[in-house]
Amino acid sequence: MEVTIREIGVIRSPFKASDSIPIQSSMSDAQGEAEILPEYVEGLHSLDGFSHIILLYWFHRTKAVKMRVTPYLDTKEHGLFATRAPSRPNPIGFSVVRLLRIEGNRLIFTGADMLDSTPLLDIKPFVPRFDNREDATSGWLASSLESKPEVHHSDDRFHE
Amino acid sequence: MEVTIREIGVIRSPFKASDSIPIQSSMSDAQGEAEILPEYVEGLHSLDGFSHIILLYWFHRTKAVKMRVTPYLDTKEHGLFATRAPSRPNPIGFSVVRLLRIEGNRLIFTGADMLDSTPLLDIKPFVPRFDNREDATSGWLASSLESKPEVHHSDDRFHE
Numbered sequence: 001m002e003v004t005i006r007e008i009g010v011i012r013s014p015f016k017a018s019d020s021i022p023i024q025s026s027m028s029d030a031q032g033e034a035e036i037l038p039e040y041v042e043g044l045h046s047l048d049g050f051s052h053i054i055l056l057y058w059f060h061r062t063k064a065v066k067m068r069v070t071p072y073l074d075t076k077e078h079g080l081f082a083t084r085a086p087s088r089p090n091p092i093g094f095s096v097v098r099l100l101r102i103e104g105n106r107l108i109f110t111g112a113d114m115l116d117s118t119p120l121l122d123i124k125p126f127v128p129r130f131d132n133r134e135d136a137t138s139g140w141l142a143s144s145l146e147s148k149p150e151v152h153h154s155d156d157r158f159h160e
Numbered sequence: 161m162e163v164t165i166r167e168i169g170v171i172r173s174p175f176k177a178s179d180s181i182p183i184q185s186s187m188s189d190a191q192g193e194a195e196i197l198p199e200y201v202e203g204l205h206s207l208d209g210f211s212h213i214i215l216l217y218w219f220h221r222t223k224a225v226k227m228r229v230t231p232y233l234d235t236k237e238h239g240l241f242a243t244r245a246p247s248r249p250n251p252i253g254f255s256v257v258r259l260l261r262i263e264g265n266r267l268i269f270t271g272a273d274m275l276d277s278t279p280l281l282d283i284k285p286f287v288p289r290f291d292n293r294e295d296a297t298s299g300w301l302a303s304s305l306e307s308k309p310e311v312h313h314s315d316d317r318f319h320e
Contacts (some may be wrong), residue, residue: 001167001279003218005250024290040249045239049299056216057253058163067202079205080253081283082223084290089200090165090281092216092252096293119161121250128296129305130184130244133256139209145289159294 007119009036009105011057013112018061023072023086025095025111032097032112034120036105044123047104052126053109058119059091073144082139093118096126167279169196169265171217173272174268178221183232184244185255185271192257192272194280196265204283208262212286213269218279219251242299253278256286 013032015021022028034055036044047053064087070076070082080088096109107123138145173192175181182188194215196204207213224247230236231243240248245310257271298305 001218002164004162004164005252007161008249025289026290026293040227040241043240043242045228045237045242046300047239047242050242052293052296054254056250056254058161060161067200068205074221077205079207080203081200082203082205082207082210082285084284084287085248088282089168090216092165092282094214094216094254095283096291122248122252124244124254124294125242125299125301126296127184127244127298127301127305128293129298130186132292132294132296133186133212133286133288134248134292136212136286136292137210138287138289139285140206141285141287145287 003065005121007058007121008040009034009120011055011114011118011120013116013118015112015115018115019127021115022113025097025113028111028113030112031108032109032114034098034109034123036107038105041105044102044107046125047125048049048099050099050125052096054124054126055095055098056122057093057114058107059086059093060119061115062087062091065071065089073141078140092121165281167218167281168200169280171215171274171278171280173270173274173276173278175251175275178275179180181275182273185273188271188273191268191270192273192274194267194283196267204262204267207285208259210259210285212256213259213267214266214284214286215255215257215280216282217253217274218281219246219253220277220279221275222247224249225249228289231299238300244253245285252281
């Protein structure tokens with residue numbers, strides 16, 4: 001199977017370089033905007049009732065794909081699919097962000113953790129009963145997260 | 161932007177037709193398997209420490225894309241992006257499933273809510289601290305979910 005995907009819009013964020021990006025949206029209070037192409041604006045109807053939305057997007061500045069990576073949160077190698085590293089066979093990113101408001105074709109949100117100009121692929125409503133897993137465990141990340149209560153990259157602008 | 165994506169494997173499930181599929185993985189106790197192509201198996205290393213994984217896949221049997229849809233859980237129309245309907249501009253599906261075990265190139269899981277033979281695009285570890293949103297609200301779905309405590313399609317095999 002080989003299929004073509006197209007952007008439905010673009011994400012604006014304060015992050016111009018990858019070393020300034022928060023590790024995850026849950027650790028970011030940065031504001032971002034998703035600008036939707038005109039032909040898709042009607043599809044936003046009644047999205048504003050949801051407090052959180054799922055953004056799927058294209059990691060557009062990735063490196064060579066390796067099956068073993070040493071993620072930021074560890075010093076040991078892990079399988080690529082056991083990490084959230086952006087350089088993947090299909091570099092599709094996934095963030096749950098807090099929707100502040102919708103203004104025409106613009107979705108204003110907090111929790112930005114993607115580069116500025118990231119191509120947007122899809123928007124889905126986040127539904128707690130569908131998407132939360134209270135009993136989930138964190139694999140190799142458990143000890144990393146415990147030892148780094150404030151997870152951030154090289155600066156201290158982002159914390160929970 | 162226009163990019164090409166390829167399957168990294170295929171998902172096996174008990175569901176051969178769309179009218180028998182559970183609404184969401186959180187409402188399914190059906191078992192499924194993701195079979196990974198040989199070149200990606202090394203990327204599964206240390207994934208088995210996670211209780212839940214995120215599967216991204218391609219809705220391969222979709223209909224015409226409409227910006228307003230009447231979802232199964234309501235009688236009113238909503239914007240496409242305020243629903244989880246499979247027929248989308250980029251028909252990328254998203255399920256959080258419970259990983260039972262990994263056997264070679266096969267990931268055995270429960271929570272199957274996709275058709276048999278669905279092309280798999282990506283696997284990510286589910287990390288509670290990254291992915292849960294305890295305080296999220298459910299928009300138009302709130303009242304639908306309340307009035308349908310056991311959400312299922314046309315049969316009663318699936319319930320929470």
